Amino acid sequence: MTPAAADAAAQDTPTAPGPARGRATFAALRVRNFRIYVTGQLFANTGVWVQNIALDWLTLELTHSPAAVGIAMALQFLPILLFGMHGGMIADRYPKRNILLVTQLCSASVAATLAVLTISGRISVTAIYVLAVVGGLVVALDNPTRQSFVGEVVPAQYVRNAIALNAAVFQTTRLVGPAVSSVLIGTVGTGWAFAVNALLYLGPTVTLSTMRTAELQPVHAIPRAKGQLRSALRYVADRPHVGWTIALVGVFGTFGLNFPVVLTAMASETFHAGAGLYGTFNVVLAVGSVVGALIAGGRTRTRLRLILVLAACFGAAQTLAAFAPNLTVFVVVLVAMGVSNLAFQAIANSSVQLWVDPEYRGRVMGLYVLVFMGGTPIGGPITGWITEHVGVRAGMAVCGLVPLAAALAVAAVLALRPVLARRREAAALAG
Template sequence: MSSAPGADAAPGSNPTTPTNAPHPPAAAETPRAAVEQPPVRDAAAEAAEPSRRQTFSSLKVRNYRLFATGAVVSNTGTWMSRIAQDWLVLSLTGSSTAVGITTALQFLPMLLFGLYGGVIADRYPKRQLLMLTQATMALLGLALAVLTLSGHVQVWHVYLIAFLLGVVTVVDNPTRQSFVVEMVGPKDVRNAVSLNSANFQTARLVGPAVAGVLISAVGSGWAFLINGLSFAGPLIGLMLMRESELHEVQRPPRGKGQLREGLRYVAGRPDLIWPIVLVGFIGTFGFNFPIWLSAFAHTTFHAGASTYGMFNTAMALGSLGGALLAARRATTRMRMLLAAAVVFGALEMAAAWSPSVWLFAGLLVVVGVFGITINTTANSSVQLATDPAMRGRVMSLFMMVFVGGTPLGGPLVGWITDRYGPRVGFSLGGLVSALSGLAIAAILMRAGDMRVRVDRRGVALVPRQRAPQGQEEQEEEAAAVAA
């Protein structure tokens, strides 16, 4: 199903009988718990968890198979439309800033109204909501196709349709994210989130390549037309679902203060706050790939739309591999998220100064692996730590921060790219991503009284070893005398 960039790369848990389900135990209720070492697990216990080794376990669920099948059709069309949209704006204006403005307009509604989308997702049946949002996105895609194919398209038309798509996404994103748990239940949540990302990246492999050929051969309009028609896939899948097989979630009654209730809930949960803060920085400054990749193809390497499509395909290859690896992972830990953020930023800086097209494309593959690791790890950890009745509101906050930062970062990154060149813009995005990971790691280590241990066994976080009380007092006296 169509989504904002990165959304499906994530882009919950729900008990089978959630009406009286206990709150899931939060392994990271405090900052220290978020970084401490995992407990030693018994080998027999691990063997008893088949989901650890079944990459496609969620696809055993019929409703999820329908969801995933429709999504890969729609996502392919969406990626074709994205490539065509960015290239159309660049062709009409010759400006990376204009590409940034288009991206910003698409995500501005998420920044302004994102939390209200979560309230709607929690209050109404998610299957019916998704049918409404997907049908509306289809109509908008067809409208842009008609304007382009008729030769009447202007840049303000693209701006307007991008903004309207963003308005629909305000409801679509949290609804789709939280609907996953209703389809698969708590056991396969991590797997389903990762397969959603793999689905999205599979479409990303095909969409840009086809879009590049179509744009070069017949123009952008046909890519927009195919995107509009592709929404038939998820609509048919949603209609064929068996409602009796969905995991029921008790919806909160209508009432005042539900938005504030969601914010208070997150404010009291450090295990939710820190992943959201991290993806906020990375989403705002590190995920502006439509701006950078189009600028590298057009300005740095003096190539055409097919090269831009190749760059997106290279990132998709890495993202698909990273998503499939994540699907085999049984746990998500904060230290993995932070390490992935630092490596992701470093790789972006390295790619920014690549001297050749092929080295640049090769590094984009690895950037894709770590980018999707950030996305799936943060998404699944937040969903699993959230009470089912609050999940729509929490995921709307997550998506508002992750995707909604683009209206702030997109135009700024576009201006830097225009003013100082794509290499500077890309490397600055990587620098902010790496520094945000390091800063949050330092905060959590300080709060949890942890230190880094490096020895023959590798690198690990361990509790600090404090000296006995008498020895501490002697050291303080000695320091005072020395002073």
């Protein structure tokens, strides 16, 4: 089948034709290794949210600047921009489970260092920035490996459901993590939030170690060779449905998901509150996100049209949130943002993984992660500057309008493509 034929088929073909093929919302939990894997992610993701809230608030406390929060965000994701595809290439070359065991220990070390510096009173903005870069280097390898590893934990018919459930778990921990972080910040201090995160990394380390390796479905490792990154780029270029999805994900990640910048400022400046309200905002987003992830998990068809609709809905919701007249309306719209955000992310992620051949999955997901998370060094400072110098509502509005405009632009291009093709055909016949 040619790439063009695959393009059309992939968008209309169900990924699983019957109930045993993953129609049930929790179908992937039938697989023992996936249950173990998800258990580890509960610990790791809870710790991530505990640390994220603490780090954002600590940066704001030290600098009193939303722009500084944006810079800290940018530095976390700069290594992904530089090395994201290299991380995916390593994932294609080496056993993914072994890579993840190493990255868990590295992430725990970064969290422990933050804890020691903060508790001892030696923390500084410079230290935060340096550790943000170090943590970003770990994520540049961990994230594409983790994304593609799901396809080895479950059979192919459960991949979409497993990705959506993994996203639901991530967002469920968002209900717990911010609340725990807020309590720790308000009682024993920010440093202990980092210490808790370091301890929670024991969870995925133990569960990865106890998985039944004989039941995994590892992809044949590709040998080292020249041009492997270029071949992955050509592979994506030959599959427009994959390319458009990744491009839209890049815009989404660069401008749409700057929540640490805009939500900290909305909590402190617009609604004149503290870390507790910022944590509440994250919990509200998580409620909507869990719903969105579960909706995505029940999907059995892969359609680019749905991805565009969800991206546009998210952009519109964030734009509305920017101009919410009061806290109640803002919280209600945050739920809608969460639903559309995670439904978009889960369906886009699973679609790309199912559209590509397994031997390319690590590198393609490396590209996916690169554009999704690597754009933050661009979007984070821009959003922070707008938020600080123009206003928090303006900053949040930009974060909604850009993804909305991108979704509409891609939809327009796809709608015009058959019209232009017919015109070229008519011109050729006339000539």
